[in-house]
Amino acid sequence: MDRAEFWNEAEALLGARILRTKAECDLHGRSETWFAPTPPEAVVYPESTGELAALTKMCARFGVPMVGWGAGTSLEGHALAVEGGIVVDFARMNRVMEIRPEDRLVRVQPGLTREALNTELRTTGLFFPVDPGANASLGGMAATRASGTTTVRYGSMRDNVAALEVVLADGRVIRTGSGAAKSASGYDLTALMLGSEGTLGLITELTLRLHAQPExxxxxxxxxxxxxxxxxxxxxxxxxxxxxxxxxxxxxxxxxxxxxxxxxxxxxxxxxxxxxxxxxxxxxxxxxxxxxxxxxxxxxxxxxxxxxxxxxxxxxxxxxAYSSCLAARPGCMGLVTDVCVPMSRLAEAVARGRAMIDAAGLTGPILGHVGDGNFHAILLLDRKDADELARAKSVAHDLAHMALEMGGTITGEHGIGMGKRYMMAEEHGPAWAVMGAIKAALDPQGILNPGKLVPAPGEWP
Amino acid sequence: MDRAEFWNEAEALLGARILRTKAECDLHGRSETWFAPTPPEAVVYPESTGELAALTKMCARFGVPMVGWGAGTSLEGHALAVEGGIVVDFARMNRVMEIRPEDRLVRVQPGLTREALNTELRTTGLFFPVDPGANASLGGMAATRASGTTTVRYGSMRDNVAALEVVLADGRVIRTGSGAAKSASGYDLTALMLGSEGTLGLITELTLRLHAQPExxxxxxxxxxxxxxxxxxxxxxxxxxxxxxxxxxxxxxxxxxxxxxxxxxxxxxxxxxxxxxxxxxxxxxxxxxxxxxxxxxxxxxxxxxxxxxxxxxxxxxxxxAYSSCLAARPGCMGLVTDVCVPMSRLAEAVARGRAMIDAAGLTGPILGHVGDGNFHAILLLDRKDADELARAKSVAHDLAHMALEMGGTITGEHGIGMGKRYMMAEEHGPAWAVMGAIKAALDPQGILNPGKLVPAPGEWP
Incomplete structure (x- = not known):
């Protein structure tokens, strides 16, 4: 359908909150790592669930891709609009909606960052524990099933999101989960949305579990x-x-x-x-x-x-650590690996990782959330050295492959995005096709974050 | 297709491990609560994943319903073959496959009971914490996302299942999850299967998280x-x-x-x-x-x-407590409610529950996992008193409705099965249709546990 007509309708809906300037699109076409910039056609700043639902119906009608954007801190290119379309920046949906101290719950909008949330909570005696390091948005953390330094004690987003509001690919709005501590009521759609990387829906509200600030x-x-x-x-x-x-x-x-x-x-x-x-x-x-x-x-x-x-x-x-490593070698970029292995294999995995990096002649300090069996190598690369990037990708692949051999996973917390999609079949076998079938059932046109995570139609038998 | 031909093929596959006697079918047509008996057409006892996969392909070809059966301790009629077909009893797939103390993991078959597992673990210094009271099978506990007395500390099945092997409706076998403590690799199919009550696949192996026996x-x-x-x-x-x-x-x-x-x-x-x-x-x-x-x-x-x-x-x-309450009033049966509410509403919810039961003139002791906001009323009913059953159902409905009003859920741990399916639209709104779409994508013929949990085709707009 006619893209010009789409822009007219979208501008009628959003006014000044849809931007098609080069500067704005470039800003939302960059990632924190080595992927080539891919600016979207437009950036939108919705202010409410209803508005985003209306926009989504419009995108569905015109077949326009939609990619969510939180704080832009992803390390796997999750928020890049690789098939064009619009980036949905949640910067204007960043409020704390309700703090419920007695239930240890807080209801927030997806654009709120974890640091801003904890600042709001400071006087309540409670805090939100998931801490990926970067001051990520909570919507982005949910969409990537983020974790971090405190996961060994408090769990990941999987454990700390009680409920979600989600706009689906056809513009329907659903609520998943509840304010109860547990539930056995039907498919766990909250868990399904967590880590779906914007391919099944756009998260518009989160109910998060809080913990007592330690004495x-x-x-x-x-x-x-x-x-x-x-x-x-x-x-x-x-x-x-x-x-x-x-x-x-x-x-x-x-x-x-x-x-x-x-x-x-x-x-x-x-x-x-x-x-x-x-x-x-x-x-x-x-x-x-x-x-x-x-x-x-x-x-x-x-x-x-x-x-x-x-x-x-x-x-x-x-x-x-990541920004310091980059700053310590001016002009370089980083490729950060993210494998997670069973605890019994961790020492061996880190030692083999060290050896692989050294053998490839790369600079790659290693750090990790070792209580979870999760570690990262920060491969520091000259932006102009294609051979160095190729060697880094090869090491990242070998590390991920090693993690699978050890019964682990190719990503502990950074997610799939663009960087690891090609390894999904190796990790999941026919279960990747199941992910594809779920995607096709909920987003048959493939307008939500296309090119990420799931197999493309025909890519899997 | 011809059911007689199906029996011939199934008997060729399973030999004496497919049983069509009345006694056997009656035994697998009963539940622990008030539902009318619905014997299946046959009971099968698979011995391996490969065998169950072959049987499932056969069932898919002939359109024969398949219902999983663990220990038969469900309180919501999950394992009743209400549309005929076969019950798959996992009694012969009940082995501990591998104990991995360093990773605090154990790999088990679905027919193993939680008590048998903990007996095996006794000398390892580890234990499996999820404890629903009944000596349920671990496959059944996973399929219903069970929890229990220790969930306040150790979590539910949602928190303690690391990985699954599942036979899908078309006989494909998938593996979900890994041996790592966490993962951000794609859709959380483990969580999707937990609580799916046998409607998306039959669990043939579980990797469970273990905990240190407390000092x-x-x-x-x-x-x-x-x-x-x-x-x-x-x-x-x-x-x-x-x-x-x-x-x-x-x-x-x-x-x-x-x-x-x-x-x-x-x-x-x-x-x-x-x-x-x-x-x-x-x-x-x-x-x-x-x-x-x-x-x-x-x-x-x-x-x-x-x-x-x-x-x-x-x-x-x-x-x-449940069996004692039943025994204390000989000849009666029980209808057990299972709401879960936010902690701040718990005292009010229990008090209102008590008042509802008294007003209906019923006997209904209350107990609960109050650290989770989850409580049960054991409504004790005369088997022959249809009016008493009707009043009990009405109280159960009112309690579930109250839980939703309070921001809770209609079931903390017993699941949906037959008893609460009619309330799914009220709890989940359009999200119930999403569950239906996932079901249709993975089991288009609807042969896996039909009549449970999800909307029937056409039941939801």
Missing amino acids: AVSSAVCAFDTLEAAVETVQHVMQLGVPMARIEFVDAEIVRVFNKMNGTAMPEKPHLMIEFHGSEAGVAEDSARFGEVVAEMGGADFQWATTTEERNRLWKMRHA | AVSSAVCAFDTLEAAVETVQHVMQLGVPMARIEFVDAEIVRVFNKMNGTAMPEKPHLMIEFHGSEAGVAEDSARFGEVVAEMGGADFQWATTTEERNRLWKMRHA
Whole structure:
């Protein structure tokens, strides 16, 4: 159908909140990693579910692709409009709708960022725990089933989203889930939408589970001579059932970047960064048990961050690891791997990853949410060196393949997007076709985030 | 197509493991509650995934309905073959396939019961926590997204199933999930299958998450003058973030049944039954904080079960509540309600439930997993009194309707099956049609557990 007619109708609906300028489209055509820019035809800023539903009906009628956009922090090109159409930027749907302290629930719009939410919650005694590092939008985190540093204790978006409102490909609006702590009422459409990366619907509201701000918090870093010793320490502590709120691994290269960019003087060795949440007595007990394992494993240079400021500095440094690595090598770009393996294979996986990166002649510091068996290599690449990019992609593939051989997954938390779609058949076998069948049932025209996650029609027998 | 030809082919495949005797079919045509018996045409006992896949292809070719059967403990008629066809009894697929202590995973066949699994795990230091009371099969628990007394601490089947093997309606076999602690790889088909009640596929293998057997366990009962005081105590303790492993409410009527059937001498008042898991110090701290709230709320008659035997007796009594209530009124049957509401509405919901039951002139003790906002009324009915059954159904409907008004769900853990299908549109609105579209995409002939959960073709606009 006539695209010009579509623009007329869309402008009648949205007025100044549909933008087709080059600057605006370019801004929404970039990602945080190596994918080539692909600007959309327009960017829209809906202000309500009803408005987005009306727009979606229009897009369905004209066959115009729609791609959701939160904070643009995806590392797999999820929000790139690779088949044209419009990007739906949720920046104007970013309100906290309702805080329900007694039920430990909060209802928010998808454009709200996790940091803005936690700022709003500060005085309630509650917080939202899922922490992917980046100040992502909550809608984007839901759409990618995000997790992060606190998942070892509080779970991922899968565990912390109670209910959703979603606009479907035909403009119908559905609500999934409820305000109850659990339910056995029919298919778990909330879980189906989480991680569907905007291919089944556009999330317009989220009901999130909150947690009590811990009475006591205790953070520390400690150094190890080898990455194996650090990772095996985590395996031992997990076996003991010591409840860690965060347990992060950073290798010696990351520590060098920390020292350079933050003025710290950490020994240039692999480190664990740990945090405990609980009562004063509980945290003390957990810390002591952790310290015993560290001592047995030859860990040293224990430094406790006792004040809130020190703790914030520690985790800010960890969260900025990606941007710090990029900044430490000016002009480079990053390709970040994201495998997740069973805990028993973690030390081996990290060591093999290190060897693969070295063998390929790449710079690639390793860090990870090791309590989940999830780690990243930040492959640092010269923007102009096509051969280096090719070698990095090859290492990323080999790492993902290794994770599958070990019974793990090609992505712990960054999702599929564009970068890993070609490996879906390898991970899921005929279950990928099932994903395709669900997609075809809910979005038969394929207007929602085309080119991502699911097989294209005919791509799978 | 010709059903006689189907039986010939099925018998060639299964030999003596397909049974069409009246006794066998009658045995698989009954449920634990008030539904009229509906014997299937045959019962089959597959021994492997390959065999079940071959049978499923045959059923697809002949259009023969297939209904999974675990331990037959469903309270909503899930396993009744209401449109004929065959019941697939998983009794011969009941093995523990692999225990992986380092990954805290176990791979099992669907016919294994949760008690048999925990017996196998006894010496490993690990256990599987989901505990619906009945000694259900793990496949059935997965298919109904079961939960129970320990869900407040350890989660439901939704949280404790890492991966599945499933035979689809066309006989294809898929694997969902992985051995990793988390994944962002595509649609969450594991979650979609959990709670799908055998309408999307038949589960042939489960990978379950295990937990460390707690170092210390402490259980107690305590009495309250009113049900409101008991339930509000739970609300307060939840607010404080005290980690309870179990927190169960039983009303005075249940206590009377306990005393009669178990020879206990508990005061005939509402009680809470509580359990803490953790380190010795942690459990002591949690117990003390719980005790303080109980004292503030006027709770009394605290009795701690200090030995393993006392604890087992306590929870066995709780788990046998349904059968004890039935036994206490010989010749009766039960209709068990199962609403789940946001925590802030729980005391009001239980009180209104009590009033509804009394106003209808019914006998209906109330108990519940109050830490989840989930409670049951066991409506005890004369098998021959049609009016009493009608009043009970009416109360069950009103309770479910109230739960929806409060932002909760019509079923916390028993599922939809036959009993609550008619309320799906009320709970889910257009999202029920989405469930129907997914069903139609994966089982276009509707041979998997027809008549359950999803809308029939044409039933939803």
